[in-house]
Amino acid sequence: MREFVRLASGLAVAGLWVALAFQAEASDVKIVDDGIPAPLTKTAGNVDAGRKAVINRKQGNCLACHAVSSLDNQPFHGEVGPSLDGVSERYSDAQLRLILVDSKKIFDGTIMPAFYRKDGYSRVAKKFDGKTILSAQQIEDVLAFLKTQ
Ligand code: HEC
Structure with a gap:
């Protein structure tokens, strides 16, 4: 169970990172x-x-x-x-x-x-x-x- 929680929170962090990276790309257009x-x-x-x-x-x-x-x-x-x-x-x-x-x-x-x-x-x-x-x-x-x- 603890392994699962660690994996899930790891994935959530990765997902957030991808979302932020994507936003950064969109806002690069100045x-x-x-x-x-x-x-x-x-x-x-x-x-x-x-x-x-x-x-x-x-x-x-x-x-x-x-x-x-x-x-x-x-x-x-x-x-x-x-x-x-x-x-x-x-x-x-x-x-x-x-x-x-x-x-x-x-x-x-x-x-x-x-x-x-x-x-x-x-x-x-x-x-x-x-x-x-x-x-x-x-x-x-x-x-x-x-x-x-
Ligand atoms: C559905 C039609 C359409 C498509 C598809 C289209 N354009 Fe246009 N484009 C126009 C129109 C109409 C204008 C003139 C601006 C206006 O008054 O609407 C224009 C203006 C331009 C201008 C300014 C030209 C000038 O001399 O003022 C450029 C550069 C341009 N288009 C490049 C492109 C490129 C490169 C593509 C493809 C990636 C493209 N267009 C696709 C309709 C289109």
């Missing part, structure tokens, strides 16, 4: 003015991984709404949003990071999804609760890709 100046991850963004996330229909799916000239080999490019060519000349890295994390902070009422927002949904199916469309690393990857356009 908005300053109209951008997020600090990278979300320690690993620098990877252009090729970013390109894949942009194209992937279950990840960024950016081409559903945006044209990107360098991805001419891809079948369909939407026109709902502006072309992403030269976008890093129009915005700073910090601004682009915020647009990717939560575009609604910049474009009021936009239909562009928030790719890395963990709160703000009134109702979510349990399996989506706390999940984001892109991971923190994918946000950095997509940003790296956008800067090459």
Whole structure:
């Protein structure tokens, strides 16, 4: 019995630690003015991984709404949003990071999804609760890709 209590309290402590670690990750996103100046991850963004996330229909799916000239080999490019060519000349890295994390902070009422927002949904199916469309690393990857356009 005593063993069991020790095990159970050990697990509870571990669970709390995981919960705190998770919260810390979510609050790492610090908005300053109209951008997020600090990278979300320690690993620098990877252009090729970013390109894949942009194209992937279950990840960024950016081409559903945006044209990107360098991805001419891809079948369909939407026109709902502006072309992403030269976008890093129009915005700073910090601004682009915020647009990717939560575009609604910049474009009021936009239909562009928030790719890395963990709160703000009134109702979510349990399996989506706390999940984001892109991971923190994918946000950095997509940003790296956008800067090459
Ligand atoms: C459902 C449509 C939709 C999807 C999907 C979408 N966007 Fe957007 N995006 C928009 C719209 C619309 C705007 C213009 C802002 C507005 O007025 O709503 C925009 C604006 C932007 C801007 C600012 C461009 C500028 O020149 O002002 C960037 C950068 C951007 N999107 C990047 C992306 C990336 C990268 C992805 C994929 C990870 C993506 N978007 C996915 C609809 C979308």
